[in-house]
Amino acid sequence: xxxxxxxxxxxxxxxxxxxxxxxxxxxxxxxxxxxxxxxxxxxxxxxxxxxxxxxxxxxxxxxxxxxxxxxxxxxxxxxxxxxxxxxxxxxxxxxxxxxxxxxxxxxxxxxxxxxxxxxxxxxxxxxxxxxxxxxxxxxxxxxxxxxxxxxxxxxxxxxxxxxxxxxxxxxxxxxxxxxxxxxxxxxxxxxxxxxxxxxxxxxxxxxxxxxxxxxxxxxxxxxxxxxxxxxxxxxxxxxxxxxxxxxxxxxxxxxxxxxxxxxxxxxxxxxxxxxxxxxxxxxxxxxxxxxxxxxxxxxxxxxxxxxxxxxxxxxxxxxxxxxxxxxxxxxxxxxxxxxxxxxxxxxxxxxxxxxxxxxxxxxxxxxxxxxxxxxxxxxxxxxxxxxxxxxxxxxxxxxxxxxxxxxxxxxxxxxxxxxxxxxxxxxxxxxxxxxxxxxxxxxxxxxxxxxxxxxx
Ligand SMILES: [Zn+2]
Numbered sequence: 001x002x003x004x005x006x007x008x009x010x011x012x013x014x015x016x017x018x019x020x021x022x023x024x025x026x027x028x029x030x031x032x033x034x035x036x037x038x039x040x041x042x043x044x045x046x047x048x049x050x051x052x053x054x055x056x057x058x059x060x061x062x063x064x065x066x067x068x069x070x071x072x073x074x075x076x077x078x079x080x081x082x083x084x085x086x087x088x089x090x091x092x093x094x095x096x097x098x099x100x101x102x103x104x105x106x107x108x109x110x111x112x113x114x115x116x117x118x119x120x121x122x123x124x125x126x127x128x129x130x131x132x133x134x135x136x137x138x139x140x141x142x143x144x145x146x147x148x149x150x151x152x153x154x155x156x157x158x159x160x161x162x163x164x165x166x167x168x169x170x171x172x173x174x175x176x177x178x179x180x181x182x183x184x185x186x187x188x189x190x191x192x193x194x195x196x197x198x199x200x201x202x203x204x205x206x207x208x209x210x211x212x213x214x215x216x217x218x219x220x221x222x223x224x225x226x227x228x229x230x231x232x233x234x235x236x237x238x239x240x241x242x243x244x245x246x247x248x249x250x251x252x253x254x255x256x257x258x259x260x261x262x263x264x265x266x267x268x269x270x271x272x273x274x275x276x277x278x279x280x281x282x283x284x285x286x287x288x289x290x291x292x293x294x295x296x297x298x299x300x301x302x303x304x305x306x307x308x309x310x311x312x313x314x315x316x317x318x319x320x321x322x323x324x325x326x327x328x329x330x331x332x333x334x335x336x337x338x339x340x341x342x343x344x345x346x347x348x349x350x351x352x353x354x355x356x357x358x359x360x361x362x363x364x365x366x367x368x369x370x371x372x373x374x375x376x377x378x379x380x381x382x383x384x385x386x387x388x389x390x391x392x393x394x395x396x397x398x399x400x401x402x403x404x405x406x407x408x409x410x411x412x413x414x415x416x417x418x419x420x421x422x423x424x425x426x427x428x429x430x431x432x433x434x435x436x437x438x439x440x441x442x443x444x445x446x447x448x449x450x451x452x453x454x455x456x
Pocket of ligand 1: 156157158183235236282283
């Protein structure tokens with residue numbers, strides 16, 4: 001492997017408190033030297049990344065990604081998903097267990113790791129199921145999954161309804177030193193709703209999901225975890241009531257961490273009127289007041305990390321044919337007719353997010369809500385800590401997982417250029433400011449932005 005030099009960038013490393021111009025030298029898979037900018041001289045045959053005007057940060061980690069492999073390779077394969085991740089600046093992504101078959105046994109975990117090893121891109125961190133087949137009935141074999149390489153447990157996509165199974169899982173995970181990530185949803189309260197309960201649900205004539213479908217389950221699980229004396233992680237918080245519950249539980253000593261997804265802190269429910277099922281996810285986009293509460297909670301430390309919840313789907317899964325014309329601006333037909341309303345409710349939940357997450361998170365920096373170092377905590381330090389992986393800091397001798405970000409690069413989201421196999425995004429056409437220009441995984445330059453990819 002050639003020696004790699006990253007020259008002249010602004011290194012931002014919250015773990016060491018450094019925010020200063022630095023040159024870095026990567027020797028093989030590790031960081032060989034970090035020195036004041038202008039002091040490391042690359043050899044003639046070395047690979048050089050000129051990082052002037054850029055941030056050099058610990059590699060970004062996504063604690064919540066859905067790859068569709070095994071099971072749905074037309075939506076995403078492990079290779080396409082990991083390449084999209086690298087292009088979004090991620091050095092590692094936690095792959096959720098809701099594949100087909102479900103990642104509830106070591107064979108599936110091993111398959112995922114073997115496929116990931118074949119591709120030069122982001123690393124795959126397997127997430128094992130809490131219950132077999134995500135059915136909520138029988139516990140998975142946590143020890144066997146951990147031994148196979150699983151770094152977190154989650155039934156994401158599904159809540160764990162059984163208090164007993166969840167309590168046992170929280171205790172087992174604590175014993176193994178791993179986290180449990182919880183999809184918080186009371187399905188009785190959610191009632192098969194398709195968008196947030198409120199004005200948009202009424203306009204479209206589709207059933208709504210009340211905020212309590214999330215916050216009631218958050219309340220229950222916080223109590224369970226405190227009784228079990230175990231930590232818990234809450235996936236994709238979406239409503240202000242949940243944020244308040246987390247704050248209150250922490251005051252009582254709960255070991256709770258939580259995440260927010262870029263779509264939830266960037267869009268409110270009205271995006272559904274424009275983007276249709278490309279803005280349909282679970283939990284749904286909420287009210288403007290929820291968006292503001294999430295942004296504040298990201299800045300004040302209540303929310304620990306940003307996670308994409310990247311959820312690729314093909315047009316048929318999103319009801320594209322049945323809903324054609326229903327959301328185009330010139331042909332609005334609301335409320336939806338009964339067939340269209342059924343198609344909307346039946347459409348798959350989720351949006352792609354690996355390549356837009358950083359640009360959307362950078363908006364928090366550009367609008368003055370968070371400092372650059374806080375962004376690095378939210379997208380690198382804290383997700384690495386949650387997944388118990390080596391990472392989240394830059395120091396000599398460490399594995400070279402590094403992301404280089406141009407904070408001022410303006411670019412437009414074009415789903416056609418997505419490296420994911422899927423295009424379901426409510427950010428098509430949006431201008432973003434800030435983008436990963438290079439991603440280094442284990443010392444290898446696995447992504448570099450080509451100049452023709454971002455016409456300004
Ligand atoms: Zn979920």
